[in-house]
Amino acid sequence: MSATRDRLVDDYLARLDAALAGLPAERRREIVADVAEHIEAARAELTPGDEAGLRTLLDRVGDPEQIAADARGDQVPEPALGREGHETWAIVLLLAGGFLFVAGWLVGVVLLWSSNRWRTRDKVIGTLFVPGGLALPAFLLGLFLVTSTSVCTSAGISGSTPTRHCTSSGVPQWEHIGLLALVVGLTAAAIAAAVHLARRSR
Amino acid sequence: MVAEGLIAQLRRGTLQYCVLALLAEEERYGFDLVRALGEVDGMVTSEGTIYPLLSRLRRDGLVESTWRESDAGPPRRYYVATKAGRAALKAFDAEWSRFRDGVDHFLERKARA
Numbered sequence: 001m002s003a004t005r006d007r008l009v010d011d012y013l014a015r016l017d018a019a020l021a022g023l024p025a026e027r028r029r030e031i032v033a034d035v036a037e038h039i040e041a042a043r044a045e046l047t048p049g050d051e052a053g054l055r056t057l058l059d060r061v062g063d064p065e066q067i068a069a070d071a072r073g074d075q076v077p078e079p080a081l082g083r084e085g086h087e088t089w090a091i092v093l094l095l096a097g098g099f100l101f102v103a104g105w106l107v108g109v110v111l112l113w114s115s116n117r118w119r120t121r122d123k124v125i126g127t128l129f130v131p132g133g134l135a136l137p138a139f140l141l142g143l144f145l146v147t148s149t150s151v152c153t154s155a156g157i158s159g160s161t162p163t164r165h166c167t168s169s170g171v172p173q174w175e176h177i178g179l180l181a182l183v184v185g186l187t188a189a190a191i192a193a194a195v196h197l198a199r200r201s202r
Numbered sequence: 203m204v205a206e207g208l209i210a211q212l213r214r215g216t217l218q219y220c221v222l223a224l225l226a227e228e229e230r231y232g233f234d235l236v237r238a239l240g241e242v243d244g245m246v247t248s249e250g251t252i253y254p255l256l257s258r259l260r261r262d263g264l265v266e267s268t269w270r271e272s273d274a275g276p277p278r279r280y281y282v283a284t285k286a287g288r289a290a291l292k293a294f295d296a297e298w299s300r301f302r303d304g305v306d307h308f309l310e311r312k313a314r315a
Contacts, residue, residue: 016250027257034232034253037278041233044274062248071254074261 005054009039012058019068023075031071035061086111087118087201094126095194098135105133117201129193130186137186144179213245216298218255218264220245222283222291225265229282231272232256256281264290 013036020028039061046053090111097104112118112126130136217239224230224238232252239246246252259265264287272278283291 030257031253034256034279035250037276038232038236038249038253040275041231041278060249062250064250066248067250067254070251071257074254074258 005051008051008054008058009036009043012039012061012064016064016067019064020071023068023071027071027075031067035067087115087197090115090126091194091197091201093133094197095133095190096135098132099138102132102135105131105135108133112197115201118197119200122197122200125193126197130190134187134190137183137190140179140186141183144176144183147176147179213247217245218259219291219294219298221252221255221259222264222287222294225281225283226288226291229268229280231270231278231280235281259287263287 013032016035017028017032020031023031039057042057042061043054046057090108093104093108094112095108097106097108109127113123115123118126132139220239221235224235230238235256236246236249236252239252256265256267260267260281264284265281266284267279267281269277270280
């Protein structure tokens with residue numbers, strides 16, 4: 001029955017496809033197609049109805065696992081799945097290296113630009129968002145706290161409980177809010193850039 | 203046996219050059235190539251493994267392929283050695299002759315002793 005024979009071939013090709021799992025899709029498809037073509041060419045020489053002959057033919061084509069092993073042996077090793085050490089350090093230092101007197105961030109920038117995992121566009125994003133990493137908004141937050149707390153001073157009249165006077169030191173309120181907004185914005189941008197780089201490094 | 207394992211390794215290493223030699227002067231399609239290799243007993247243990255090999259040779263630029271219409275059915279992929287492939291074959295040929303003669307020298311010597 002030609003149905004049985006076709007099923008034999010289909011089963012064989014299915015096993016081959018399964019054995020090739022993990023290889024790049026293009027290569028996998030190619031090898032299955034080539035072997036299928038080979039089987040058809042060989043089959044043309046068999047007498048129709050010769051199932052035993054077909055089975056012998058498939059045996060000669062070989063064990064799908066063996067073919068897959070050969071294909072795998074030829075495979076140029078891909079960069080390790082997941083991030084390599086340098087890329088991880090680049091992201092960490094870009095975010096937090098600024099706390100080490102800016103130098104840490106600079107090292108992060110060097111690692112960023114020397115990596116071959118990121119496109120130039122990603123590298124520019126990583127550098128501009130945000131220069132100094134989280135250290136910049138942290139610094140600005142410090143500024144904010146200093147300028148706002150200096151506004152509140154303890155004024156004490158001897159003999160009575162000290163009262164806290166929070167008066168404006170001459171810096172308009174909106175500047176404080178603006179600074180705070182900038183801190184939040186920069187923090188968000190730095191984290192977003194780090195996440196973007198992390199995703200792009202795979 | 204040690205000798206068997208070694209021969210298998212040698213076979214693996216040299217098969218690509220046998221293929222290049224067959225493709226150096228004329229183009230062939232897969233099945234035809236396999237059949238030609240089959241002329242020597244044991245050169246091809248599993249016919250299907252020729253295809254990963256041909257794929258690698260193509261990737262390395264030693265072989266190129268063209269699809270051609272065939273009256274016997276669907277289009278076939280024909281393989282032929284490239285200039286680089288023929289150069290690699292020539293280089294191997296020289297190395298192989300030297301190596302083979304070297305080994306033979308000692309083995310023949312031993313047989314005579």
